[in-house]
Amino acid sequence: MSYKNTTMGDRAVENTHTKTARPREAQGLGSLATPFNTRIGELPRPKEKKALKQAITRLKDALTTRNAALAIGAILWGLAQKEAHYAATSSAIKWARSAASRLGVALTESKAEEIAALLGPIVEEGLLHRVGHFIDILVPHLYPGGKRSQSEARKQNGTYITPYPIARLMVERALQAAEEWPPLSLLDPGTGTGVFLSAALHVLSHRGLAPDEALKRLCGVEREGALAELARLLLSLEAGLDPEEVLRGLGPQIFVGDFLLKGPPMESREKASAHGPYSVIVMNPPYERISKIDRAGEATKLEAREYAGRIRQSGLYPLAGREALDAHRLFVERALGLLAPGGGASFIIPATFLTDAAAKELRRHLLDRGWIVSVDLYPERTRLFEGVSQEVVILTLASSRRGGGDHQIQVLYRGNHIDALPLKEVRVISKDFPLPMLNRRGLALYRHLARYPRLGDLPGVVIQRGELDQTKDRKLLGHGNGRLLRGKHLRRFALLGEERCDLEALSVRKRGSAKVKHVFQPRLAGRQVANRHARERLAFAYVMPPTVLGNSLNYILFDTDTTLSSPFDLWVILGLLNSNILNWFFHVNNSNNHVALYELESLPLPAEANPQVVDRIRTIAITATNEGPKPELQEELDRLVLEAFGLDKRDLEGVFPSIEIG
Numbered sequence: 001m002s003y004k005n006t007t008m009g010d011r012a013v014e015n016t017h018t019k020t021a022r023p024r025e026a027q028g029l030g031s032l033a034t035p036f037n038t039r040i041g042e043l044p045r046p047k048e049k050k051a052l053k054q055a056i057t058r059l060k061d062a063l064t065t066r067n068a069a070l071a072i073g074a075i076l077w078g079l080a081q082k083e084a085h086y087a088a089t090s091s092a093i094k095w096a097r098s099a100a101s102r103l104g105v106a107l108t109e110s111k112a113e114e115i116a117a118l119l120g121p122i123v124e125e126g127l128l129h130r131v132g133h134f135i136d137i138l139v140p141h142l143y144p145g146g147k148r149s150q151s152e153a154r155k156q157n158g159t160y161i162t163p164y165p166i167a168r169l170m171v172e173r174a175l176q177a178a179e180e181w182p183p184l185s186l187l188d189p190g191t192g193t194g195v196f197l198s199a200a201l202h203v204l205s206h207r208g209l210a211p212d213e214a215l216k217r218l219c220g221v222e223r224e225g226a227l228a229e230l231a232r233l234l235l236s237l238e239a240g241l242d243p244e245e246v247l248r249g250l251g252p253q254i255f256v257g258d259f260l261l262k263g264p265p266m267e268s269r270e271k272a273s274a275h276g277p278y279s280v281i282v283m284n285p286p287y288e289r290i291s292k293i294d295r296a297g298e299a300t301k302l303e304a305r306e307y308a309g310r311i312r313q314s315g316l317y318p319l320a321g322r323e324a325l326d327a328h329r330l331f332v333e334r335a336l337g338l339l340a341p342g343g344g345a346s347f348i349i350p351a352t353f354l355t356d357a358a359a360k361e362l363r364r365h366l367l368d369r370g371w372i373v374s375v376d377l378y379p380e381r382t383r384l385f386e387g388v389s390q391e392v393v394i395l396t397l398a399s400s401r402r403g404g405g406d407h408q409i410q411v412l413y414r415g416n417h418i419d420a421l422p423l424k425e426v427r428v429i430s431k432d433f434p435l436p437m438l439n440r441r442g443l444a445l446y447r448h449l450a451r452y453p454r455l456g457d458l459p460g461v462v463i464q465r466g467e468l469d470q471t472k473d474r475k476l477l478g479h480g481n482g483r484l485l486r487g488k489h490l491r492r493f494a495l496l497g498e499e500r501c502d503l504e505a506l507s508v509r510k511r512g513s514a515k516v517k518h519v520f521q522p523r524l525a526g527r528q529v530a531n532r533h534a535r536e537r538l539a540f541a542y543v544m545p546p547t548v549l550g551n552s553l554n555y556i557l558f559d560t561d562t563t564l565s566s567p568f569d570l571w572v573i574l575g576l577l578n579s580n581i582l583n584w585f586f587h588v589n590n591s592n593n594h595v596a597l598y599e600l601e602s603l604p605l606p607a608e609a610n611p612q613v614v615d616r617i618r619t620i621a622i623t624a625t626n627e628g629p630k631p632e633l634q635e636e637l638d639r640l641v642l643e644a645f646g647l648d649k650r651d652l653e654g655v656f657p658s659i660e661i662g
Contacts, residue, residue: 035201035211035238036084038132039164051122052137055115067105069141070226074099074107075115076123077233080131081243092116098247103229132234135193136161142226160385161192162284162348168199169415170346170394174280175203177344177373177398182209183217183279189259189335191220194231196282197252201238211239219278220254228254260290260330261314277338281345285331287390289324319365323358332362342400344373348384351377351391355434355591357598363433370401370423374410377437379533382414391532391591411437418656432602436588439656449585449604449645456601458568460559463600465528466549467515468506476502476509485543487527487552492539492578492634493624501548520545523557524574528595535660538586538595540577542570542625554595567614568605575621576605579641580634584659609644616640635661 044052052072059068078096081087093112100107123134139161175183182204188196197218204214215235222228236251237243245251290308311330312321316337320329328349339345353359354375366372376394378384384392394412401407408420419439426443429436430450438446456463468476468484477484482503489497503519510516526540529552540556549555556573568576576582582603590599606614620637624630638661642648652659 034205041129069138070103171199173396174344174346179342186280187278191222221259286327319361345397351393371397376412442655452604455603466551466553486550493629571618575617606644
C-alpha cells in the first residue's frame with residue numbers, strides 16, 4: 001500500500017523553503033499597479049534568526065520578552081517603509097516608534113536607533129520582500145512563559161503559520177470555486193500575521209483590481225490584538241498606503257475578537273453580498289483541543305471548562321459541538337455558516353477530518369449539500385509547517401453546488417491530481433461518511449468490501465482497549481507474577497518479548513470490571529498506535545491466558561457465554577486482520593496514527609466465503625503463530641482473503657493507494 005509522489009506537489013512544497021523571487025528595486029509604493037509581497041524572499045537564515053534573538057535580549061532590560069518582540073516587529077516595519085519610500089533613517093525610527101505605540105509598547109528613540117543599527121546590516125537586503133518572514137519568526141515570543149522554542153509556543157496555542165505559497169494556492173482555489181468576480185468580500189477568521197490576506201491582496205491585484213480596492217474587500221478576525229495590528233501594518237505596507245495614514249488607523253479591516261463566539265462585527269459585512277455574509281473564506285484554524293488554546297499559564301482548568309461550556313451553549317455548533325471540542329472543526333462549522341451562496345472556501349486542517357468519527361456530522365453536512373470541490377492531502381513527511389510533521393488536508397468548497405447534482409470531488413495528493421470521484425458514490429460509501437483518498441478503482445474496491453458484514457456485528461465479539469493504563473498504573477509495572485504485553489512486544493502473528501506486572505494488585509484495583517476476566521481468556525492483541533505511513537498498520541497476534549495487556553494494545557475475544565454459530569473463530573479473524581486486504585481497508589478508513597475500536601468494528605468479514613477457503617485461512621494463522629510469519633505464508637494468506645471476498649489480483653490493478661501483495 002503506497003502513495004505516489006509527484007513533481008507538481010513537490011514544487012509547491014519546495015517553494016516554502018527556497019527563494020521564489022528576486023527583490024525589486026525600492027520605489028514609492030503608492031504608484032504600484034500591483035502590491036509588494038513581504039514573503040516572497042528567501043526564509044530567514046540562521047544568522048538572521050540569531051540577530052533577532054540578540055535584539056530581543058538587548059531590549060529585555062527595559063521590556064518584557066513579549067514587548068521586545070513587538071518592538072522589533074515595529075522597527076522592521078519602519079525599516080521596510082524607509083526602503084519603500086526612499087525615506088531617511090530618522091523617518092524610519094519615527095514610524096517604528098509610532099507603530100510600537102499602536103502595539104502597546106513604549107519604545108524610546110535611543111533603543112529604536114540601537115536595534116535598527118543592529119538589524120539593518122543583516123536584514124536590509126531585500127527587506128521589503130522578507131519582512132513578513134521576519135515578523136513570523138517573532139510570533140512565538142508573544143506568548144507568556146519565558147524562553148520557549150517555536151514548536152513549544154505553537155503547541156501551546158495550537159497555531160501554525162502557513163507558508164505563503166500554500167496560502168496563495170488556497171486563495172486561488174477558493175476564488176475559482178466562487179461564482180462571483182470580483183468577490184465582494186474575503187474573510188480569514190484566524191488572521192495571525194495576515195499571510196492569507198496578503199496572498200489574497202496579491203491575487204486580486206494581479207487579476208485586475210487596484211491594491212487599494214482589493215484591500216477594501218479583505219476582512220480578518222484575530223483573537224490576539226498584537227497579531228491583528230502586525231497584520232494590518234504588513235498589509236498596508238504591501239498595498240502602498242502612506243505610513244502616516246496607516247499610523248492614524250487607516251488600512252484593512254482586522255477585527256480583534258473571538259471568532260468562535262462572536263465572529264466579525266456585523267458592520268464589517270455591509271459591503272458583502274446581499275445574499276450572504278462572505279463571498280470567499282480562507283483559513284488555517286488552530287489545531288488543538290479548545291481547552292488548550294491560549295490558556296496555558298493564563299487560566300485555570302475551571303475557566304477552560306467554562307469556556308468550553310459557553311461554546312456548547314452558544315447554539316452555533318450543532319455539528320462540531322457533539323464530541324470533544326477540537327478547534328479546527330468548530331472553525332469549519334462557524335465558517336460554513338458565514339459563507340455566502342455562490343461562495344468559495346479553502347481550509348487547511350488536520351487530515352483526521354477525512355475519516356474520524358468526531359467529524360462525521362460535518363462531513364455528512366458537506367456531502368449532503370454537495371459543496372466539496374476537492375481534497376488535497378499532504379502527508380507528515382511533507383512538513384508544510386516548519387518543524388512540524390502534522391498531516392494536513394486542503395479542503396476546497398463551493399456553496400453554489402447542490403447535493404442532487406452530478407458533481408465530482410477532485411482528489412489530489414501533494415497538489416497532484418489523482419482522480420475525480422462522483423459525489424453520489426462517495427455519499428453512500430458507508431454510514432460514517434468518510435472522505436477517502438482514493439481513485440475510482442480504489443473507490444470501487446472499497447465499496448465492494450464495505451458491503452460485507454462488519455466484525456463488530458459478530459455475535460458475542462468483544463473489542464476493547466488493553467486493561468492496564470501504562471500511566472495511571474505505572475506503579476504496578478516491573479514486578480509481580482503477571483505477564484504483561486505492550487505494543488512494542490507485538491508484530492503480525494508473533495510476540496517479541498514481555499514484561500512483568502502485579503496482576504494481583506491490578507485485579508483488586510479493577511475489581512468488578514469485565515476486563516479483569518478477559519486477562520484469563522484467549523484473545524487477539526493488536527497495536528493501538530500505528531503510524532499513518534507504516535506498511536503494516538494492522539498487526540495482531542494470538543495471546544494465551546493469563547496475560548495482561550497495556551493500553552498501547554487493543555484486543556478481540558468472544559464472550560464466554562456465546563456459542564459460536566459462524567466459521568469466524570479467533571484464528572480465522574487473526575488471519576483476516578493480518579491480511580494486506582484488510583490492512584488497506586483500514587488505512588483508507590483511518591486518518592491518524594491510532595487504531596480506534598470503532599475502526600476495528602467496521603472491518604468487513606467475508607460472510608459468503610467458501611468454507612474450504614476459511615479453513616485454509618485458519619490453518620495459515622495457526623502455522624504462522626507456531627512457526628513464525630513467513631513471506632510465502634503471507635502471500636498465500638492474501639490470495640485466500642481476496643478469494644474469500646470474491647476478488648482476485650486483477651481487481652487490485654490501478655488502485656490508489658496501491659495494495660502490496662506478493
